Amino acid sequence: MRSTVTKRALHVVAAAARLAALYAFGVMLLLLALILWNREWIGNMRGVLQLNGFVFGSLFAAALLLLATARRVGFAMLWVLLIGLWLWLTGRIDWSPLFLVVVFVFWSIVALPLYLLGAVGFPGRHRLHVSRWTTTIPALVAALWVVLVVFTVAVTPAPYLFVASVLDGSFGKPPAWVLTLAPVIWAPAPMLIGLEALIRLRPVGTPTAGGLTSA
Numbered sequence: 001m002r003s004t005v006t007k008r009a010l011h012v013v014a015a016a017a018r019l020a021a022l023y024a025f026g027v028m029l030l031l032l033a034l035i036l037w038n039r040e041w042i043g044n045m046r047g048v049l050q051l052n053g054f055v056f057g058s059l060f061a062a063a064l065l066l067l068a069t070a071r072r073v074g075f076a077m078l079w080v081l082l083i084g085l086w087l088w089l090t091g092r093i094d095w096s097p098l099f100l101v102v103v104f105v106f107w108s109i110v111a112l113p114l115y116l117l118g119a120v121g122f123p124g125r126h127r128l129h130v131s132r133w134t135t136t137i138p139a140l141v142a143a144l145w146v147v148l149v150v151f152t153v154a155v156t157p158a159p160y161l162f163v164a165s166v167l168d169g170s171f172g173k174p175p176a177w178v179l180t181l182a183p184v185i186w187a188p189a190p191m192l193i194g195l196e197a198l199i200r201l202r203p204v205g206t207p208t209a210g211g212l213t214s215a
Contacts, residue, residue, distance in 0.1 A: 026113025072201045075118045083194040097182035104186045108149045124200045
């Protein structure tokens with residue numbers, strides 16, 4: 001009996017380690033891609049971490065613990081944390097639209113790998129048919145998400161979070177229409193993504209057998 005429990009525990013730990021490693025690899029890969037594409041974003045990265053380093057660190061620690069379940073509840077709790085993180089980051093009314101646009105990129109770096117892992121284990125039943133193309137909702141959401149992140153990085157060329165840069169105006173800004181639409185597009189996007197992921201995690205089917213989410 002004890003041997004069976006031990007084997008089960010080791011199996012769960014192995015699954016958790018695999019998921020955590022994949023998640024961490026995805027986050028690091030996105031950070032590396034961002035830095036290689038535009039080194040000026042290192043300034044933005046430092047600013048966000050200085051403002052919210054404890055929160056980001058706590059989120060990563062929670063991710064490692066919750067992924068140990070390797071079940072729907074673990075992914076669901078992580079998405080609740082990510083939605084809460086976004087609301088906490090953007091809840092202050094004095095943040096500028098430029099802050100929303102920049103923080104969206106870093107929220108995406110933390111959230112996108114989790115979304116892809118969840119899409120593999122829980123792809124959902126519904127498919128979209130466009131002309132001759134057939135795709136899933138997670139695939140479409142991920143594609144639109146990546147396009148929005150790439151566009152955001154492309155139109156926000158320089159760090160702005162340091163006080164000196166803000167005071168002397170020596171920072172790049174996106175086009176005015178981007179800042180105008182920031183509360184309409186960038187602000188609700190993380191919440192909509194999180195809600196879609198949570199809805200897809202409802203226990204209406206069986207997870208992919210032998211997939212990344214099987215413990």
